[in-house]
Each structure stands twice: as structure tokens, then as C-alpha cells.
Amino acid sequence: MKLYGYFRSGTSHRVRIALNLKGLDYESMSVNLAQDQQLEPEFKALNPQGLVPVLQTNDLQLFQSPAILEWLEETYPDTSLLPKDSAGRMRVRALSAMIGCDIHPINNRRILQYLRNELSVEEEQVKLWCQRWINDGFTALEKLLAEDKERGDFCYGDSPTLVECYLIPQVYSARRFGVDMSAYPIIEAIDKHCHTLQAFIDAEPSNQEDAL
Ligand SMILES: N[C@@H](CCC(=O)N[C@@H](CS)C(=O)NCC(=O)O)C(=O)O
Incomplete structure (x- = not known):
């Protein structure tokens, strides 16, 4: 998986924590928000909203950190981040x-x-x-x-x-x-x-x- 994000972005940080807690490997792809790289056409092709993070898998382009976190939880249920009840x-x-x-x-x-x-x-x-x-x-x-x-x-x-x-x-x-x-x-x-x-x-x- 590739995680498009930025070191100081809170929403990218959320996804890094979940990936790490679940022991999943990923490559970090830096999108420099201080230089507004999130607004460049290359990144907007990944997410038209121009916001990080984007998590790319072999088949999917995932955006919106709450949805990414829920997808990770459903796809990799080991080390669950949600209670059972x-x-x-x-x-x-x-x-x-x-x-x-x-x-x-x-x-x-x-x-x-x-x-x-x-x-x-x-x-x-x-x-x-x-x-x-x-x-x-x-x-x-x-x-x-x-x-x-x-x-x-x-x-x-x-x-x-x-x-x-x-x-x-x-x-x-x-x-x-x-x-x-x-x-x-x-x-x-x-x-x-x-x-x-x-x-x-x-x-x-x-x-x-x-x-x-
Ligand atoms: N609801 C979105 C928000 C994403 C978001 O706001 N990302 C910020 C970084 S934490 C961003 O890309 N900001 C760029 C900007 O404001 O131009 C999510 O949770 O993924």
C-alpha cells in the first residue's frame, strides 16, 4: 500500500497509527502541504478534493480518513480497533x-x-x-x-x-x-x-x- 500524506497532517497521522497498530507495511508518499502540492493536478487526479490522505492499494484508491480507518478495520480485523459490542x-x-x-x-x-x-x-x-x-x-x-x-x-x-x-x-x-x-x-x-x-x-x- 502507498500512503499519500504529509508528516504534520493530522488525518495522515491517524491512518499511520492504524496501519502501524495493525502491523501493515506501507510506503509513505509525501505531499508537501506547505507548498500546496495537494492542489496540483497530479494529486487531484488521486483525490479531486485536494486533501490528504489517500491510501492506494493494488485495486483501490481510498480517501477520507474516517472511511480509510473503517476499511482497514473491516479488511484487517486482527488487532481490532473497535469494541465487540x-x-x-x-x-x-x-x-x-x-x-x-x-x-x-x-x-x-x-x-x-x-x-x-x-x-x-x-x-x-x-x-x-x-x-x-x-x-x-x-x-x-x-x-x-x-x-x-x-x-x-x-x-x-x-x-x-x-x-x-x-x-x-x-x-x-x-x-x-x-x-x-x-x-x-x-x-x-x-x-x-x-x-x-x-x-x-x-x-x-x-x-x-x-x-x-
Ligand atoms: N475529512 C478529510 C479531511 C482531510 C484533510 O483535511 N486533510 C488536510 C491535512 S490534515 C489537508 O489535506 N489539507 C490541505 C488543505 O487544507 O489545503 C479526512 O479526514 O481525510
């Missing part, structure tokens, strides 16, 4: 969607570039914008995690699920935008615990070949 799966998908639907999309590069270049928003205010939406989501997530008395070392139970595929990249992004993570001790502890696992270490932005 439907209530558990609902919870994992809901916690994932808090990040995937409600935090990440409004802090994405194209949104921030629009604020910067078309609305002339200063960099400090762009940072405040990102902090605002990350804090909103993390406050609710931290509360939900605190209320879950059956939670182990991860967001759901004792092993990583899809939630960590979403959460760990979002924590990386939160730090980049200067969010005070001390307000979220459970999220911080989960992030720390994940970074004891090789799958997460290997997926880290700083460990990618295209890292600056």
Missing part, C-alpha cells in the same frame, strides 16, 4: 467524531489560509481561533473520559481503539497551536501512555522522512 462501538465512534467532525475540520490548513490570506486575520488571532475549538472539544472529551469508570489506560478500555487514532494527532496539533494541555490531565496521560507503544512512536510527525 454495538454500544462500545457507538461510544468509540462518537468520541472519534468529536475530533474528526467537530475539531479538526475548522482548524484545517485551507480554513486557516482563508483566515490569513482572504480575511487578513493576524497570526496571533488564527492561533486563538484554533485554541478556541480545540479547547471546546477537549473540555467535553475530558469530562466524558473522567465519567467513564470502566476506562483503562486508553479512551475506551485497556487497548487502543479508533479514538486514539484521532486523539493523538489532535494533541500534537493542540501543542503546536499553544493549547495549555495541563487543563486536560486524562488526555495528557493517554497521550503519554500511547507514546510508550512503538506503533505510535513510528507514526509521530517528527519520525517521518518528510519532517522539516
Whole structure:
């Protein structure tokens, strides 16, 4: 498989984590977002949306990280990233969607570039914008995690699920935008615990070949 992505892209990071947790080999194909390579015709031929990641298999061109994660789960069910019961799966998908639907999309590069270049928003205010939406989501997530008395070392139970595929990249992004993570001790502890696992270490932005 070939993963078209970028070291700092949270959605590419999600897919790297899932591939690594499932022990799947893949080749990283760098699409430099800082140079807008995602908007070039060669990449748009892979994904007309001009967004990474794209996962290419022998037969398929997969796009949209939530769909890619679900496809990986269905195609490679060993080392499952979803609970066995439907209530558990609902919870994992809901916690994932808090990040995937409600935090990440409004802090994405194209949104921030629009604020910067078309609305002339200063960099400090762009940072405040990102902090605002990350804090909103993390406050609710931290509360939900605190209320879950059956939670182990991860967001759901004792092993990583899809939630960590979403959460760990979002924590990386939160730090980049200067969010005070001390307000979220459970999220911080989960992030720390994940970074004891090789799958997460290997997926880290700083460990990618295209890292600056
Ligand atoms: N919903 C899409 C979002 C993909 C996405 O936003 N990718 C970002 C990187 S994290 C991107 O390619 N941004 C380029 C841009 O904003 O121009 C997914 O989850 O795959």
C-alpha cells in the first residue's frame, strides 16, 4: 500500500497509527502541504478534493480518513480497533467524531489560509481561533473520559481503539497551536501512555522522512 500524506497532517497521522497498530507495511508518499502540492493536478487526479490522505492499494484508491480507518478495520480485523459490542462501538465512534467532525475540520490548513490570506486575520488571532475549538472539544472529551469508570489506560478500555487514532494527532496539533494541555490531565496521560507503544512512536510527525 502507498500512503499519500504529509508528516504534520493530522488525518495522515491517524491512518499511520492504524496501519502501524495493525502491523501493515506501507510506503509513505509525501505531499508537501506547505507548498500546496495537494492542489496540483497530479494529486487531484488521486483525490479531486485536494486533501490528504489517500491510501492506494493494488485495486483501490481510498480517501477520507474516517472511511480509510473503517476499511482497514473491516479488511484487517486482527488487532481490532473497535469494541465487540454495538454500544462500545457507538461510544468509540462518537468520541472519534468529536475530533474528526467537530475539531479538526475548522482548524484545517485551507480554513486557516482563508483566515490569513482572504480575511487578513493576524497570526496571533488564527492561533486563538484554533485554541478556541480545540479547547471546546477537549473540555467535553475530558469530562466524558473522567465519567467513564470502566476506562483503562486508553479512551475506551485497556487497548487502543479508533479514538486514539484521532486523539493523538489532535494533541500534537493542540501543542503546536499553544493549547495549555495541563487543563486536560486524562488526555495528557493517554497521550503519554500511547507514546510508550512503538506503533505510535513510528507514526509521530517528527519520525517521518518528510519532517522539516
Ligand atoms: N475529512 C478529510 C479531511 C482531510 C484533510 O483535511 N486533510 C488536510 C491535512 S490534515 C489537508 O489535506 N489539507 C490541505 C488543505 O487544507 O489545503 C479526512 O479526514 O481525510
